[in-house]
Amino acid sequence: MSSNKNVPPLKEPVIRKAIKSLSDPLWLKNLPRLSKPPRRANTDLQPKKLSREMGYEVLSVVELTGVQQLTPEDIIVAVMGPTGTGKSTFIQRTTNYSWIVGHSLQSHTSVVKALRVSFSDGISLVLVDTPGFDDTNKSDLEILKIIAKWFEQVYRRKLEISGILYLHRITDNRMGGTPRKNLELFKKVCGEDYFPLMVLVTTMWSERSDEDEAVFFERESQLQKDYWGDIIKDPAQVQRFRGTQSSAWNILEEVFTLAAARQRHKILEIQQELVDLSKQVPDTSAGQQLHGMMEELVGKQSDLVRRLQDELIKSSDPVILRAIMGELRDLQQQREKVQKDLRRMGPSLAERRRRLNGLLFERSGPLRRLTQSRLHALKQKLGGFVQRIVRTPVQSRSVS
Numbered sequence: 044m045s046s047n048k049n050v051p052p053l054k055e056p057v058i059r060k061a062i063k064s065l066s067d068p069l070w071l072k073n074l075p076r077l078s079k080p081p082r083r084a085n086t087d088l089q090p091k092k093l094s095r096e097m098g099y100e101v102l103s104v105v106e107l108t109g110v111q112q113l114t115p116e117d118i119i120v121a122v123m124g125p126t127g128t129g130k131s132t133f134i135q136r137t138t139n140y141s142w143i144v145g146h147s148l149q150s151h152t153s154v155v156k157a158l159r160v161s162f163s164d165g166i167s168l169v170l171v172d173t174p175g176f177d178d179t180n181k182s183d184l185e186i187l188k189i190i191a192k193w194f195e196q197v198y199r200r201k202l203e204i205s206g207i208l209y210l211h212r213i214t215d216n217r218m219g220g221t222p223r224k225n226l227e228l229f230k231k232v233c234g235e236d237y238f239p240l241m242v243l244v245t246t247m248w249s250e251r252s253d254e255d256e257a258v259f260f261e262r263e264s265q266l267q268k269d270y271w272g273d274i275i276k277d278p279a280q281v282q283r284f285r286g287t288q289s290s291a292w293n294i295l296e297e298v299f300t301l302a303a304a305r306q307r308h309k310i311l312e313i314q315q316e317l318v319d320l321s322k323q324v325p326d327t328s329a330g331q332q333l334h335g336m337m338e339e340l341v342g343k344q345s346d347l348v349r350r351l352q353d354e355l356i357k358s359s360d361p362v363i364l365r366a367i368m369g370e371l372r373d374l375q376q377q378r379e380k381v382q383k384d385l386r387r388m389g390p391s392l393a394e395r396r397r398r399l400n401g402l403l404f405e406r407s408g409p410l411r412r413l414t415q416s417r418l419h420a421l422k423q424k425l426g427g428f429v430q431r432i433v434r435t436p437v438q439s440r441s442v443s
């Protein structure tokens with residue numbers, strides 16, 4: 044489906060810089076021939092006309108049906124982050140494409156979706172909308188598998204992800220469980236080697252009032268210090284999305300610049316693990332991180348269940364009893380869901396290593412005992428030999 048009608052005018056310097064900044068030879072080959080933009084008032088120009096006169100033309104904005112539609116000419120940029128941080132909105136503002144944006148707390152993107160913005164001269168940008176963890180419809184394991192599969196297919200097709208935007212709401216007044224989980228898993232999916240290609244974007248700045256401004260700035264620097272410090276190598280990796288189209292393009296421009304500066308291949312850790320090391324999703328670093336988090340969660344839930352059960356015994360008030368029973372039921376259901384995923388994932392790598400070591404120790408028992416008895420016999424034999432030598436006077440020792 045294409046939506047040429049709504050294609051916005053794209054600022055000439057932004058695109059020129061973006062294209063120039065991509066060092067990929069394929070891109071250099073496709074560099075557009077720029078004509079100088081005419082000096083005239085923009086007011087009477089229609090968006091399409093304006094971009095054509097500037098020497099660039101957005102030919103189409105098309106939703107892709109899958110990884111098989113990607114081509115080596117695509118600049119692929121993924122947008123990640125928790126549900127409700129504005130991922131779909133960011134992509135929508137960039138392209139004016141009517142993209143599904145959630146207006147409730149429910150997740151609207153439980154699949155990976157990609158949108159290709161094609162410019163004249165064969166250049167195209169693919170923006171990838173990904174689901175966040177703590178999705179309302181899918182478990183974290185399912186979400187990880189969906190994301191992992193998409194990235195895996197991209198790598199199998201020998202294509203690269205030029206950059207990743209990670210979105211965080213500046214209006215969140217604390218780093219709660221969901222943002223923290225998303226960030227930790229995101230880091231594992233990408234891997235340290237990919238950190239320089241990540242851009243951390245705070246969203247919802249348009250929500251601010253004047254008195255919020257100082258609070259938001261303070262929050263942003265705290266995020267950089269306490270949570271993003273290991274990712275940030277370049278100040279350009281931290282950006283603010285102001286909710287406008289130009290703000291979105293300014294951020295993308297930084298992504299292109301960072302991508303162009305990268306000499307090595309742009310490979311995510313999860314791509315390497317799944318393809319080069321033939322691992323299954325639960326055995327990847329992200330899978331193991333998730334496993335640990337789920338075990339921790341089940342532990343906390345079990346603690347809470349015990350405490351609620353104690354309260355249940357102590358209380359006689361029927362209202363309180365009903366409330367506790369309701370809580371208990373919800374909690375047990377949640378715990379069952381996590382336990383189901385844990386069973387699906389199987390034991391953690393550390394646990395499997397422990398079990399393997401135990402098995403090896405057990406199996407090697409007879410061999411160990413045989414070796415020990417042989418060593419003992421040898422020591423005795425050698426001991427007698429050495430004793431005889433020591434007792435024999437030096438001049439009467441023979442070499443034979």
Ligand SMILES: Nc1nc2c(ncn2[C@@H]2O[C@H](COP(=O)(O)OP(=O)(O)O)[C@@H](O)[C@H]2O)c(=O)[nH]1
Pocket residue numbers: 124125126127128129130131132133143144145146147150151152246247248249250284285286
């Ligand atoms: N005020 C404000 N609301 C936003 C902004 N970005 C997104 N939203 C709203 O936040 C909600 C979630 O956005 P959405 O793009 O669906 O988030 P996603 O789950 O990360 O894709 C929607 O109601 C958006 O309209 C922003 O910059 N400012």
Ligand SMILES: [Mg+2]
Pocket residue numbers: 130131132143144145151152172
């Ligand atoms: Mg979305």
